[in-house]
Amino acid sequence: MSEAQLIKPDLGYVKEVIAAGGESLKKCYQCATCSVVCDVTGDAQPFPRKEMVWAQWGLKSRLINDADVWLCHQCADCTAKCPRDAKPGEVLGAIRRTAYRAHAVPAFMGTLFSDIKFLPVVFAIPIVILAAVIMLNNQPQAGSHLFPIFGGQGFMPEGPIVFSKMMPITTGVDLTFLTVALLAVLSAFASLKGFWGRLEAQVPASVPRKGFVPSMMEFVGELISHASFKKCTVNAGRTLAHLLVFYGFVGAFIATNIVLVYEWGTKFGIFHELETPLAFSGAGLLPKFFGNIGGLAIVFGALLMIANRMSKSEDSPASGYDWVFLGAIFLVGATGMLTEILRLMDNAALAYPMYFVHLVFVFYVIAFLPFSKLAHLLYRPIAIIHAKNVGRDTAAPTAKAA
């Protein structure tokens, strides 16, 4: 018999999960209805019941290193069936929030995202950095009301609206966003490396491994179709919303990268120089196509998400950060589309500030990805790949099809 494990309840962590949106967790009386109704849990050591107990006891290290909370897509079947109104789906969401905060590298970024009171700081960072970049790239001009901080002189370019005049591609956009993207990647890598190690350490070496790459390929297949998501019966509408937002970002990502490739290609003489704003033809056609379709998908997907959330605001109280996040997703798309529309309307007075706001939200999405709710983009794949690697993911569609 193995040595008994010492259980130390952690009141602080219980309160942290409660604050992160798990206020109902203490209502659970461990009947396991949630684990029974869950369509994605495995049969051995099923979730979410065990997570509910751990959360009541504040067993932080177990929960933040628990792959199962990431297998949950928060379909809320369990929340609907819970006889005690303990909302296991919400609690798992709250646990995930505490998990990516706990894994944040550097740690202070986790703290910054742990409390809504730090929100001004979170948005001050992109505002200050982007404003500085714009100011460094331009001379202040009289009569311009963008950042009119130098005796009434601002940074709004004159003439036809060309955003690269305000925010040059290389020394502005690339410098800023490639830098923060790199930092985000480094941060994510550091967090995930530790996370993966701890996940794998929990499963004895004697358990056969499928291998990282085959597991990942299987995951990618499911990701493309959103197969697991479709198992949700209570929240059927969520699949479409998530698909829209997901593919919207994919579109925006593709558009950005085409432009990036073109831009750097021209520097090496491979392509002809692209003229901004891009035309809806020629070399601009593809990025325009992906960008616009993606932007629209994000806007409508985010609206759908917000509507879903509002329609059941009673039994699904999103924490403040969830609303901020949903707002940011919507606004990153909406400000992008508005920027384009304002440009086409030739309203420079509004187009430039809108572009600036858009950049702030783009910054938020990219730079804070490992710390915001978008972190699920990192942790969920890792956890699912781990589950597939060790054979935990019996929830694959074929296994539960009956």
Added chain:
Amino acid sequence: MEKKIGVYICSGCGIGESLNVEKLAAVAQRKGGQVVKTHPCFCGEEGNALLANDVASEGVNTVVIAACSARAMTDAFRIDVPILERVNLREHVAWSHEPNDEHTQQLAEDYLIMGIVRVQKTSPPEPNIQDISKVVLVVGGGLTGISAALDAAEAGSEVILIEKSPRLGGWLAGAWKDLPSTAPYRDLETPQVAEKARLVQANAKIRVITGASIEKIAGAPGLFDATVKTEAGEETIRVGAIVLATGSRPYDATKLAHLGFGSSPDVITAADLEAMAVKGEIHRPSDRKKAKSVLFIQCAGSRDEAHLPYCSATCCATSLKQAMYIRERNPEAEVTIVYRDMRTPGQGEFFYQRAQEDPGIFLTKGVVTGVTAAGGKIQVAAKDTLLGPDVKFEADLVVLATGMVPTTVDEPILNLAYRQGPALPTLKYGFPDSHFICFPYETQRTGIYAAGTVRAPMDSAAVVQDAAGAALKAIQCLHLTAQGKAVHPRVGDDSFPDFFLNRCTQCKRCTEECPFGTLDEDEKGTPKPNPTRCRRCGVCMGACPERIISFKNYSIDMIASMIKAVDVSDDEDVPTFLGLICENDAYPALDMAGLARIKYSPHIRFIPLRCLGGTNLVWMAEAMSKGLEGVLLIGCKHGENYQCHFVKGSELCSIRLSKVQETLNRLQLESGRIRMVQLAINEFDQLPGIVDQFIEDVKEFGPNPFRGM
């Protein structure tokens, strides 16, 4: 009294469509009915008037109503005559047998004749009326006793309240907080017992005697003489009825070494913790430091065959309560509760939810496997938890949630001067309870009612209700006793067993077997009746080998005569059987079978008995010699979860039958001709199967050789 027998045969409710009522009327006339009438609805206005008129102007004083079940239409047939008998032609005949069938008609005729024989063998009872005390004695001055005293006084009774300790209040007087007793059942309450104790002291109808013990209680309901001993000396007080409210004590924790008790001063009981909370800070007794982490072990010695096999119903809620006030006093404190099953019956579920809401109360199912003191902390090991296969916890203070032991386990308390002993008989686990569903608050001693935790484990809200129930039972007993009437279940019965002592052989069977300890003995062993203790079940009548015990309206001769009156057919293919059935469960079960129109053999004649415990073996002999093929006895369930209205009547019957069957074997009669079955009232659907199977089985033996002799 010169009887004038009136027989009234109803043809309503399908009786007339199934039976030849005119033929029945002719039979009644032939067999002794002096006035015989039929009517399609005797319970209606016209039929009722017919009856009333015969009683008023025709001088009918003995009435046989052959209509529906004796349990139906009781108000319509409440006729003021000395002797009234109901013959059940509806449920037991018309509704459960083939209509217009010769066997059905024969069954009805037999029942009618048996009814007439019954009234012929009945004389009006003479109630035993004595000058009784109507004082209610309440023993125990805790919340239960205080509540019972207040309730009885409020209902107009004089009350004497006896408490062992120098002051009133009991356990709850030493409690810091109490469980919620009112909606929304979420918040801790301050114990209400002190306020109630003040009300008792101020009540002119209640005399409080503290520092007292009971040396002896002699007598019977209405006539109890309680000898009460105090520092001032002994005093004998005449009281009418008794409420036993002496409560319980916590299980002896010194027997719980396996849960760490005794291994460290920091392992305490729930009672210790409560006392600690009253005195001040929750601390560790070892170093008097504030306890930051407290762990409760539920079912400490409870639901454990080696200790208390039962659940005490309140320990879970009590631990939740204590956890809540520990957290209220010190928001930094962490409280862990390891339970086997969280049991918070009744409204306790709301309280459980409230306690759960507190993030500092940690709950898990689990079985504690060891408690050890280590490094200034107590380590508690547990298995089968929700947190992993084998886990351990650390706490500053460990609290054992011990169960309740009724005070009657330690001493008889009432010290009854009864032939059957000084203590109240117990049902299970030492609780002096009777079957609670059917007989709330009753003990197996008439006029003595148990309430509160001496009767069964319960919380303070429940003991208050219990106290009211027992107080009302005591008052009810006094009022019935004053009229010479029986208490539950034969409420209002004013008959009483007569003992023809000239022929008594002092065998003591009656004094031993009476389920209620009614009979005392003189030096020689002759029974000394205590009429007000009697429940009129007739167990003594069944026990007596000399057949010298009988009631005016219920006797061995009466039942034997009814058996004799059964018509045994000359046709060998038409067998006749006798059924002796308990009137409390089997009779209504037969009624229900009739209501459900379930059919069974028409060849069995049922005679209801007050209790199967009144079965006298002479009836078996009578039935056999008469040529009846067999006797089926249907009684209540006995054993641990008995349903017998007289506690052990059906069990006594089965013991007696085991002896008669030996006799049958000697007579070369198959012992299988007599069978006893146990039937619960709700098992009516099994009756046809039981009856038909019995008849089938007895057929195997061939006809009764005594038939036609």
